[in-house]
Amino acid sequence: xxxxxxSAAGHIGSDRLLSGFGTARALAVSxxxxxxxxxxxxVWEGRGPTSRVTREIQNTLGGLGLGATVVPVWxxxxxxxxxxxxxxxxxxxxxxxxxxAPDHGGTVFDLPSLRELEGLPHLVPxxxxxxxxxxxxxxxxx
Amino acid sequence: xxxxxGCISPHGTLFWTSLQLAVxxxxxxxxxxxxxxxxxxxxxxGQAILEGVRAEAFESVDSGPDLFVTGYEYGxxxxxxxxxxxxxxxxxxxxxxxxxIVGRSYLGETLATVVGLEASPGRPVPxxxxxxxxxxxxxxxxxxxxxELAFADQAEIRLIVTRILPIDAGFATSRLIITSLTDxxxxxxxxxxxxxxxxxxxxxxxxxxxxLAIAAHLRGSQVPIRVQTRKMVEDYVDRGFTIKxxxxxxxxxxxxxxxxPSLLVTTGFGLSVRRQEIGLLKALGFSVLxxxxxxxxxxxxxxxxxxxxxxxxxxxWLRLLGGALVASLFVAGLEQGGPVVVPATFxxxxxxxxxxxxxxxxxxxxxFTAYRAAIARPMEALR
Numbered sequence: 001x002x003x004x005x006x007s008a009a010g011h012i013g014s015d016r017l018l019s020g021f022g023t024a025r026a027l028a029v030s031x032x033x034x035x036x037x038x039x040x041x042x043v044w045e046g047r048g049p050t051s052r053v054t055r056e057i058q059n060t061l062g063g064l065g066l067g068a069t070v071v072p073v074w075x076x077x078x079x080x081x082x083x084x085x086x087x088x089x090x091x092x093x094x095x096x097x098x099x100x101a102p103d104h105g106g107t108v109f110d111l112p113s114l115r116e117l118e119g120l121p122h123l124v125p126x127x128x129x130x131x132x133x134x135x136x137x138x139x140x141x142x
Numbered sequence: 143x144x145x146x147x148g149c150i151s152p153h154g155t156l157f158w159t160s161l162q163l164a165v166x167x168x169x170x171x172x173x174x175x176x177x178x179x180x181x182x183x184x185x186x187x188g189q190a191i192l193e194g195v196r197a198e199a200f201e202s203v204d205s206g207p208d209l210f211v212t213g214y215e216y217g218x219x220x221x222x223x224x225x226x227x228x229x230x231x232x233x234x235x236x237x238x239x240x241x242x243i244v245g246r247s248y249l250g251e252t253l254a255t256v257v258g259l260e261a262s263p264g265r266p267v268p269x270x271x272x273x274x275x276x277x278x279x280x281x282x283x284x285x286x287x288x289x290e291l292a293f294a295d296q297a298e299i300r301l302i303v304t305r306i307l308p309i310d311a312g313f314a315t316s317r318l319i320i321t322s323l324t325d326x327x328x329x330x331x332x333x334x335x336x337x338x339x340x341x342x343x344x345x346x347x348x349x350x351x352x353x354l355a356i357a358a359h360l361r362g363s364q365v366p367i368r369v370q371t372r373k374m375v376e377d378y379v380d381r382g383f384t385i386k387x388x389x390x391x392x393x394x395x396x397x398x399x400x401x402x403p404s405l406l407v408t409t410g411f412g413l414s415v416r417r418q419e420i421g422l423l424k425a426l427g428f429s430v431l432x433x434x435x436x437x438x439x440x441x442x443x444x445x446x447x448x449x450x451x452x453x454x455x456x457x458x459w460l461r462l463l464g465g466a467l468v469a470s471l472f473v474a475g476l477e478q479g480g481p482v483v484v485p486a487t488f489x490x491x492x493x494x495x496x497x498x499x500x501x502x503x504x505x506x507x508x509x510f511t512a513y514r515a516a517i518a519r520p521m522e523a524l525r
Contacts (some may be wrong), residue, residue, distance in 0.1 A: 023168075024161035031443060034450035038493065041457055045488040050201045054312040055438055058264050061257060061379070062242060063206025064342045065314025066199045066379055070278070070475030070482055072246055078474060079255070079314070080202075081378075082210050082370055083244055083338070084219050102474050 074101035156432060160439040163419060171444065174504070178448035179455060182496045184468065185394045186456035189492035191465070191472040192390065194485030196383045198312050207340035209356060210375070214368040214522050221335045222365050227260070230341050233359045235352045237344045238262055241336030243326040246293040247319070253478060254279045256319045258326020260336075270322045273301035277309040278316035279481030291319070299329050309483055313473065316482045391495075398499060420515035421523025433516040437508050445500035453493050460486045 038127065058064070065080050072079035075088040089101035164171055198212075213222035226468035230239035254276070260269040268274050273291050275283075280303070285291065291301040307315055327333050341360075343352050357369045420433055428436075459465060465484040470476040473484060516524045 023165040024158060027161055027165050027443070027447075031447050031450070034447060034454065036449045038453050041453070042488065042490055042493070050197050050312065051310045053308050053310055054198065054201055054315075055205065057307060057311045057315050058201050058205035060263075060267065061205070061259070061315070061318075061320070062240070062257075063202040063210075063242065064257065064267065064318075065202050065312070066375075068473045069197045070313055070473060071255055071317040071478055073253060073475055073478065076244070080244075082206075082375060083212070085368075086218050120167070123352075 153435075156436050159423075160436045161443065163436065164440050164443060166419070167415070173232065174444055175448045175451065178445070178500050178503075179452045181398060182449060182452035182500065183455045183459070186452055186488075186492050187459055187465070187468055187486075188390055188394075188472060189495075190456060190460055190486040190488050191469065191484060192383065192387050193487035193489060193492075196316060196379070197487050198485050199379045200376070201217060201312070202314065203379055203452040204460060206372055206375065208343045208372050209341040209353060209360075210370040210372075211339040211341060211360060212337065212368050212370075214366045219337075219368060220366075221332060222335050222339065222367065224334050224336050226339055226360065226363055226365055226367075227336070229363050229505065230356070230360060232338060233356050235343050235356050236341055238342045240265075240340055241323055241338075242340060243323060243330065243332070243337045245326070245330055245337065248283060249283055249291065249319075250281070252279060252282050252480075254317050254319050256321065256329065258321050258323040258329075260323040268304060268320055268322055270324050271301060272304040272322070273325075274305040274307060274318075274320040275303055276307050276316045276318040277311065278482050279319060280306045282480040283407070284491070293329060296329055296331075299325065301325060309481060311510055313482050313485050316480065317475070317478070342353070416511060417515040417523050420512060421518070421520045421525075424516065424520040424523060430513075433512055434509070437512040438505065441504040443510050445497055445504055448500050449470060449493060449497040449507055452496060453488070457488060460484060 007084050066082065067078045067080065075086075077085065077087045087099055090099045093098040100114040175312040211222075211226070213220035224241050228353075229237050230236055240260040240262040242260065243256070245258075247254060247256045250332045259265070261267050275285060275291075280286070283291075285303050285306075287303055287306060289303050291303055293299055303319060307318070309316075321329070323336070327335065331359045339360075341356060343356060353371055360367055360369065423433060459468065465472075465486070473482075476482060476484075
């Protein structure tokens with residue numbers, strides 16, 4: 001820390017350095033206000049990710065919608081992979097050509113294809129890389 | 143910062159001096175904070191939408207059945223006979239089972255998802271001849287409760303709108319038309335068939351063996367089926383979103399790397415004035431440790447300000463502006479129109495990640511310069 005002698009020697013410089021005290025206080029107040037607003041919003045956001053009406057409608061539907069897609073324009077797969085494990089656009093217009101469907105090729109949050117559930121893999125242990133029947137697993141093609 | 147004698151503690155002095163150093167170069171401070179806000183805001187927006195979609199997906203999984211059964215033909219899902227519902231209910235482990243139809247249909251030029259639901263205890267569904275509409279599809283077609291609904295591909299079917307789902311019912315339900323199962327079968331001309339079968343097991347029998355027994359029972363119907371368990375779908379959703387979240391973070395690290403050179407310049411490298419200031423502080427008697435502590439305080443302050451502002455901008459962008467211009471990058475189908483609440487959940491983790499990124503980035507630029515100036519003789523630094 002600065003000694004008295006050193007402070008005296010650097011008196012002019014010290015004054016120059018401390019000239020922005022008022023602005024520094026304004027910066028401190030700004031940081032406090034931003035932090036306070038952020039904390040309040042975080043607490044408010046922590047009340048629950050989904051609304052009561054969302055739960056009610058999902059209960060009525062028996063669960064619908066898993067992907068980041070509003071409506072299945074290109075295929076049901078992007079909307080809810082439970083409904084269709086593969087994308088229709090992979091078969092049209094040229095089967096096995098690169099798929100151009102934006103809801104699983106263009107969005108940031110694409111879900112991989114649901115694997116075929118032969119033999120309920122979460123309930124029946126099976127060898128690595130093999131299904132219960134000895135057939136190689138699907139690669140989980142995105 | 144103020145001790146028992148009423149004096150500012152040494153660390154308090156360093157804190158205030160750091161603030162003064164920061165505001166001595168308002169343009170540099172402004173540019174640094176602005177750069178960080180511009181970089182951090184899309185990251186926070188993306189993470190919020192990711193968590194919002196994940197939350198709704200888990201709500202969908204939790205509300206779903208224990209076993210989700212579809213027909214299975216040529217390696218993909220297919221419809222199956224409705225009689226499979228009665229076959230499922232006959233099993234002693236089954237608490238409830240119902241058939242459902244999920245399809246697409248046009249109303250004029252508007253594409254919507256049509257869901258036909260069979261009545262089930264505890265799950266109210268529209269009566270025959272009635273329809274419930276998602277908020278978005280109702281807005282696009284300008285339909286209200288009591289209006290009549292006609293489909294473009296089968297004009298003879300007329301349904302009366304009896305409910306419009308509120309806008310906060312979830313983005314996946316915004317384009318839904320919910321009808322009775324019979325009406326959906328008529329619409330798609332598939333009498334006696336369903337697209338999926340939902341099976342809820344009795345709670346005391348909801349074990350792996352119980353579900354396997356039900357699955358085996360359903361396979362005994364000789365209908366080719368595909369069975370998905372709730373646990374499997376849950377794991378899939380969790381894994382999928384975690385992988386995607388990680389990829390998104392990795393992509394953002396690359397984006398961060400692009401702005402590093404500019405931030406290094408604004409935070410320290412090549413800034414001879416900063417070197418002179420440190421020389422002056424050394425001449426005043428500040429130690430190397432004091433200078434480094436001040437540097438870390440300054441970078442912490444700027445990081446906190448930038449991360450906090452980025453969070454506020456991201457929140458306003460999604461909650462008040464509806465994710466204008468950015469939501470369609472993350473959620474497909476928004477270009478179809480209609481009011482939709484973009485799913486978003488703001489948690490502390492992305493904010494802390496952004497804060498950490500900013501701190502690391504600023505410290506990288508400032509600490510090296512500060513250390514070099516601090517270990518030099520004051521006269522050299524002041525020159």
